[in-house]
Amino acid sequence: MADEVQGLAVGSKAVFTKSVSAADILKYAEVSGDTNPLHSDPTYAARTRFKQPIAHGMFGAGIISAALGTKLAPDSVVIYLGQNLQFRAPVMAGDILTATCTVTKVDTERNRLTLDTVVKKQDDTEVIRGEATVMVEALG
Amino acid sequence: MADEVQGLAVGSKAVFTKSVSAADILKYAEVSGDTNPLHSDPTYAARTRFKQPIAHGMFGAGIISAALGTKLAPDSVVIYLGQNLQFRAPVMAGDILTATCTVTKVDTERNRLTLDTVVKKQDDTEVIRGEATVMVEALG
Numbered sequence: 601m602a603d604e605v606q607g608l609a610v611g612s613k614a615v616f617t618k619s620v621s622a623a624d625i626l627k628y629a630e631v632s633g634d635t636n637p638l639h640s641d642p643t644y645a646a647r648t649r650f651k652q653p654i655a656h657g658m659f660g661a662g663i664i665s666a667a668l669g670t671k672l673a674p675d676s677v678v679i680y681l682g683q684n685l686q687f688r689a690p691v692m693a694g695d696i697l698t699a700t701c702t703v704t705k706v707d708t709e710r711n712r713l714t715l716d717t718v719v720k721k722q723d724d725t726e727v728i729r730g731e732a733t734v735m736v737e738a739l740g
Numbered sequence: 741m742a743d744e745v746q747g748l749a750v751g752s753k754a755v756f757t758k759s760v761s762a763a764d765i766l767k768y769a770e771v772s773g774d775t776n777p778l779h780s781d782p783t784y785a786a787r788t789r790f791k792q793p794i795a796h797g798m799f800g801a802g803i804i805s806a807a808l809g810t811k812l813a814p815d816s817v818v819i820y821l822g823q824n825l826q827f828r829a830p831v832m833a834g835d836i837l838t839a840t841c842t843v844t845k846v847d848t849e850r851n852r853l854t855l856d857t858v859v860k861k862q863d864d865t866e867v868i869r870g871e872a873t874v875m876v877e878a879l880g
Contacts, residue, residue, distance in 0.1 A: 632802030636809035662772030669776035
């Protein structure tokens with residue numbers, strides 16, 4: 601039998617999809633405190649390489665959190681230990697993001713998983729690539 | 741003269757402080773889609789090692805984004821290229837988080853900076869440690 605933690609083994613996947621609205625981006629600015637005008641002001645954004653407002657990089661990272669927190673092991677407790685993120689392409693309002701998290705390593709002694717984490721747009725552009733580490737435990 | 745990108749050199753700092761309310765945590769759940777009950781349901785959270793609801797790890801990461809996006813170089817364009825995060829301690833409603841980002845490397849040819857990024861609580865507990873990479877450009 602393959603090594604497993606709470607029923608998860610190498611190759612197990614969690615997928616989460618979310619559309620991004622201008623209202624979502626404003627709400628993320630409020631909740632994070634990152635009110636940089638690149639994310640909200642079209643006149644300001646026109647003076648940057650992006651030419652139009654873009655979502656915060658960490659907004660896209662939230663989609664990975666959603667995949668891990670709601671899809672990976674809904675009947676167990678998933679504890680986020682670490683995440684590496686490379687922000688590779690901008691995200692705009694109207695985009696649809698899909699995070700795919702795939703287990704690459706299982707540490708049964710410490711109940712830990714390593715996952716490859718990728719966020720793509722509707723047109724398959726990769727917007728974030730990285731690696732997550734989580735601990736998965738039974739609910740008490 | 742030290743190597744600089746848009747006036748920033750090794751040792752330059754950006755600091756951002758934010759208090760965390762239960763409403764903030766719920767709003768983050770909405771905007772990210774990470775509706776795991778560990779962050780919102782006291783009865784569920786009581787069955788985990790945390791015993792009470794905790795903020796999402798990525799919520800704390802947003803405070804780093806806010807430091808980089810609003811404090812590092814408010815007159816320039818700061819583009820987030822990468823971030824490593826180790827989530828080291830839980831954050832609860834009522835905590836006050838401070839992100840401190842300190843430039844550790846300057847790449848003048850590519851206009852890139854590497855920063856040490858630390859998020860601490862009011863009692864000095866380190867909740868996140870990591871490293872950011874950004875590109876900083878003049879506003880057009």
